[in-house]
Amino acid sequence: MYIDEINLAIIRHLKDGRVPFKKIADDLGVSEGTVRTRVKKLTDEGVLDIAGLVDPEAIPDLGVVLVGVKVKDMDLVKKGEEFSKLKGVTSVCVVTGRYDLIVTVLLTRDFTMLRFYTDEVSTIDKVQSVESFVVYKSFNLKLPMPLT
Amino acid sequence: MYIDEINLAIIRHLKDGRVPFKKIADDLGVSEGTVRTRVKKLTDEGVLDIAGLVDPEAIPDLGVVLVGVKVKDMDLVKKGEEFSKLKGVTSVCVVTGRYDLIVTVLLTRDFTMLRFYTDEVSTIDKVQSVESFVVYKSFNLKLPMPLT
DNA sequence: ATATATTTTTACGGATTACGCAGTATTTTG
DNA sequence: CAAAATACTGCGTAATCCGTAAAAATATAT
Numbered sequence A, B: 001m002y003i004d005e006i007n008l009a010i011i012r013h014l015k016d017g018r019v020p021f022k023k024i025a026d027d028l029g030v031s032e033g034t035v036r037t038r039v040k041k042l043t044d045e046g047v048l049d050i051a052g053l054v055d056p057e058a059i060p061d062l063g064v065v066l067v068g069v070k071v072k073d074m075d076l077v078k079k080g081e082e083f084s085k086l087k088g089v090t091s092v093c094v095v096t097g098r099y100d101l102i103v104t105v106l107l108t109r110d111f112t113m114l115r116f117y118t119d120e121v122s123t124i125d126k127v128q129s130v131e132s133f134v135v136y137k138s139f140n141l142k143l144p145m146p147l148t
Numbered sequence C: 001a002t003a004t005a006t007t008t009t010t011a012c013g014g015a016t017t018a019c020g021c022a023g024t025a026t027t028t029t030g
Numbered sequence D: 001c002a003a004a005a006t007a008c009t010g011c012g013t014a015a016t017c018c019g020t021a022a023a024a025a026t027a028t029a030t
Helices: A005-013 A021-028 A032-044 A076-084 A113-123 B005-013 B021-028 B032-044 B076-084 B113-123
Strands: A048-054 A063-071 A089-095 A101-107 A127-139 B048-054 B063-071 B089-095 B101-107 B127-139
Touching: A005 A021, A005 A032, A005 B048, A021 A032, A032 A048, A048 B005, A063 A076, A063 A113, A063 B089, A076 A089, A076 A101, A076 B127, A089 B063, A101 A113, A113 A127, A127 B076, B005 B021, B005 B032, B021 B032, B032 B048, B063 B076, B063 B113, B076 B089, B076 B101, B101 B113, B113 B127
Parallel strands: none
Antiparallel strands: A048 B048, A063 A101, A063 A127, A089 A101, A089 B127, A127 B089, B063 B101, B063 B127, B089 B101
């Protein structure tokens, strides 16, 4: 999908996800309907997402761990997709360097790191190694709230 | 700040950042004003953020790199805060393990990895080592759009 | 180049929502 | 227990959202 200047400007305005489409429209010199149509298309195509995010430190019993993963498989992207479907996983990055994947995991009181490894990671084969980085303090880290 | 069940429910509803407060209110059995004031308080205190997020892969000339940082200083949190103020840095995690910090950096055509290291990281002292992980594919990774 | 099809934008009206404020209820504090 | 602070509700008004239909712009085909 081609992102033109108007779409970029719309996205920038949505730094505040609640700003009225009308205001964006006025700032950009287009109609409110145009903004609405474009936002809908951007979100439908997965380019844009307007969501509430939480600072995990502010929510009791919420923890974050980053996991560096090495896999035996050559198809890193496919493995990345598999990881992205595991419970607790908020995002997966396929990367260059020491690891193949860097996975962000959200933990709760009921869903601990142990559970993540024993119940989730264990279901994926050809995992060569994992290395955990427990986040004990963060800056500007905002994540979508898990449903439960 | 104490997060009660109502706030948790509000945050969960805001998975769609555009959902009307009225609808949240009806679902929760409270008034629209209550939802509004609570959302305001949560955002004012930095617990909640309602924002438009982009899939960096969908925006031309946008790249993401994760950087593992080891510092010589003992005060990791302070170093983390310093990093969080650098241009391009979207978030910083202070972690256990091989690195002290894991930094997420957003790159553009004008702001390359080289520039990030030479112009930004170099201004911070007592950095023992850095290790880059260039993200060449991601799943569910959504980041706030940089202003420029 | 003209005509046709497709997409995008605009305009507009009714339904819905956001906002401010005043009053009431609830909780906290002394 | 009383006073103060905080939180919640109800309501009127202004603004926004949303569907639809027409107009404009863009792309495609003959």
